[in-house]
Amino acid sequence: MTDFTAHLDTLRSLDAAGMHGEDFFLTWEKSHDELVATFTVADALRALREANISSRIFDSGLAVSLFRDNSTRTRFSFASACNLLGLAVQDLDEGKSQIAHGETVRETANMVSFMADVIGIRDDMFIGKGNAYMREVSQALKEGFEDGNLEQRPNLVNLQCDIDHPTQAMADMNHIIHTFGGIENLKGKRIAMSWAYSPSYGKPLSVPQGIIGLMTRFGMEVVLAHPEGYEVMPGVEEVARKNAAASGGSFVKTGFMAEAFEGADIVYPKSWAPFRAMERRTELYGEGDRAGIDALEKELLAENAQHRDWECTEELMASTTGGKALYMHCLPADISGVSCAQGEVASSVFDRYRVPLYKEASHKPYIIAAMIFLSKMADPSAKLAELIARDARRFSN
Amino acid sequence: MTDFTAHLDTLRSLDAAGMHGEDFFLTWEKSHDELVATFTVADALRALREANISSRIFDSGLAVSLFRDNSTRTRFSFASACNLLGLAVQDLDEGKSQIAHGETVRETANMVSFMADVIGIRDDMFIGKGNAYMREVSQALKEGFEDGNLEQRPNLVNLQCDIDHPTQAMADMNHIIHTFGGIENLKGKRIAMSWAYSPSYGKPLSVPQGIIGLMTRFGMEVVLAHPEGYEVMPGVEEVARKNAAASGGSFVKTGFMAEAFEGADIVYPKSWAPFRAMERRTELYGEGDRAGIDALEKELLAENAQHRDWECTEELMASTTGGKALYMHCLPADISGVSCAQGEVASSVFDRYRVPLYKEASHKPYIIAAMIFLSKMADPSAKLAELIARDARRFSN
């Protein structure tokens, strides 16, 4: 039988009470204990599933999902997490909805939530919009509950916004923790969050921002590398700086990929759009300026093409610690010679890390389930202990 | 602990046996006892959920949903109701289906229903079509069950047709019952079901028809107000007249919004399309006459624009009983200065009633669950008593 003692002991030692009844917007709004509790519950839920023990805490209940951008990984991770806990996912497909022009966010939020325990939202397309939208939904649901219209307060999980991608960053972090054998081993480890070339443009900034906002919490040396013009949101850089100072780590920036990779223990090379350009795009969309958007796109693609040499090559990998840095990516990656002529990563590098990459992704459903679990449970360690003792089969084989 | 005695006593005093195994098409096909049983079960299911007691009566089973028109509120209400009882919703998306040109309704109905316990349909676009379609589906399912092809007879819930919108009208009525403290207090209460201006045209008639067809059952004074040309279906007016006579209430019509509001206890100002025009549109669609449809639309919008003064203003609200009539709407409303320049209701009126409006909408999932419950249970009060005694947690916190 699996030994859950370590998970339970860790959880009991942490103060995660602040997560009860709350949403998960940004990792830097959560305390160190709350983050560690999330990793711990994620691991415990995974251990339960591996031991074929049900972690159903809902007999019925809805999880509303709203994806304002395409999604496979996060969609299935959310569906998996909700199903694991006993919730049925009901997708709010704005295309099929009778959401009137001008209908308030408050109204829609309430209308779909009469029996919703959880709401997961992806809204990452426009700078200044996604996170703000989630806050508005959350506020509406809080009021709807207080007004007695909703029987329960649905807790919101940010499935990627313009600022952070917490389910991704937390899954990535748990992958790092597992790879290096524990949080206590991360102090001084060097991670290169680097821009990389992709023939497409306009990828969200929430991944690099999420990474620098989270990885600076644990005493790591976080290096952010990108060509000039590819800055991320200044506010998030500020968060990273403060985190690093508080955790005894560091946060530095460089304009050279090679500098970031040199001696790195972990590398995360990934394309993203320049923040200023994305801001500009948001304005152009707001103005309905199609020609302006097209012109901006051309400009960005041309700009992008200047940096084809930002590729995670074998040569760069050789410069990392022992030539064996952990290569990470949120997937799908633009693999040179596979998914495009030239992209973010050499195919030989990607291939060598395929199994760890899939492992990295495998944490996400459990991280989401842990976020829900901690938002719902007044005493999460007691509930976990109860699930272990209940010992109900997930799969009655 | 919640006291369910009142609900159980009420339910035991009613004869709702006729609902067992049957569909819910139109409120006026149901007896007074059956309507009251529906409100009672809805309230009981809500009380169970508030007490965190599971009302799962299905261990597995499908609920088929078919939306031939966009929907948010009703879609989520149906999903919530089915989930509450333990059914998984499977959407019949006609766009993704291999429903051959010329495939019979009978065939499709059977093909999706081998394990379906419930089927919910919205089909409200064309006069003379939606309800007829539902009847055809229902007949096919009845035969499919009798022929032994279906293991169970799926019961149909009308989620809005061309004639009635029973889940809306019943939720609205339950809101009224709760607001006025019981069915026994409704006698003599005056409700104004009034047309109101919206910049769009062609909204279904099923809401006003559902309201006059149901609210006349309880001794209320029902006033239907609309500009000339905005008549509802004559058959439904006839139903309202008969209902009023039988229940000791009244049903009157007026061409003036102010007259309807004067002294009203409840107001329901809402845009709808003229019945004759909708009939004409159905014919034009049948003939595939695109030009004719465009011409009709222009004509209707011009006609519509004549009645911009049909707005639920503060002035009109002041003329109601104590200036405090209950303002109702099925949502989303066209709010002047919010969702459109000029619409159905002044924003100050809407804002003042926002909480009651959301409460109004919150009844729908429970009403739908009650309809399903009563169609499935031979002895609904015994089953409710059993659920209370079983005392299984919906949410194991």
Added chain:
Amino acid sequence: MTDFTAHLDTLRSLDAAGMHGEDFFLTWEKSHDELVATFTVADALRALREANISSRIFDSGLAVSLFRDNSTRTRFSFASACNLLGLAVQDLDEGKSQIAHGETVRETANMVSFMADVIGIRDDMFIGKGNAYMREVSQALKEGFEDGNLEQRPNLVNLQCDIDHPTQAMADMNHIIHTFGGIENLKGKRIAMSWAYSPSYGKPLSVPQGIIGLMTRFGMEVVLAHPEGYEVMPGVEEVARKNAAASGGSFVKTGFMAEAFEGADIVYPKSWAPFRAMERRTELYGEGDRAGIDALEKELLAENAQHRDWECTEELMASTTGGKALYMHCLPADISGVSCAQGEVASSVFDRYRVPLYKEASHKPYIIAAMIFLSKMADPSAKLAELIARDARRFSN
């Protein structure tokens, strides 16, 4: 109480161990015992449901569905089967997914399967593609499980590919078994799998191929009839020939519908596309040759129109054994004078067989559930016995 003894005895006498942990691609990859086990479990699961006994074996778990072609019957059958066993269906909608251009099948397969117990795929559009795609997915999932990225190996159910339509053929076969009172009565029975005219073109070959590949397993006389040019895949004909030889039946071909029908006990008249033309279409799609595809379509429709006389008429039916052959179709059929001017079958023939046709279709959800059950259970008869003994209500009425 239902007597399940016969089902359990049959199942105990069969060796279906090879299905445990495996996929279901093609019926001719399964042993005779495995096919009979599938029919037996399907019947047992149906008997359980009829006796209102739950056959839930999953407390939670996902079933991923991927439909690369429209589907109603199979979609609902898959949803029903999964729901019956306790799995929630999560659709992989490639349109809404962030599946990058060039993303590998291996990656997508892993990303959606972290908590997937089953994956059902329909991919029947292009010769040489569908089955190959399924094999690739299966291989990826096997590796993902072995690499420790997936907690379980999701078993794949072929919901129709370019080669076989096993859930259809197995449901059809079970209908035949029930109609003729048992597998032991099929020896020497004559089945005419005949091409029939439809105004559309390009229908998949997987149904006729599935029928000749399966029905030749049980000593039946299988006749394949089609106009010149409408050959099916040579490899499947070879399978049919070998099956017939091994089972003591026969497999013959004819160019005349009347010859196939003469003395038939079962007739299955259905349109399909010529294999060579479908191969050509696959190439043209590969080359992106739109003009070539349009030209091919015109050519095929013209060719098709030559064979309007391939219709299942009353006259042809009269020539079958006792004039009473069992008429079969996977539905929807092209019915002359109903769904098209002239089609596969006379409306009087179709109408007479409507109830058996729906019965035929009703087997599919149970066949799929049986395929899943047998892939998941190390000892299926013991588990069935346990479900019977557990006697949990599916519907607590």
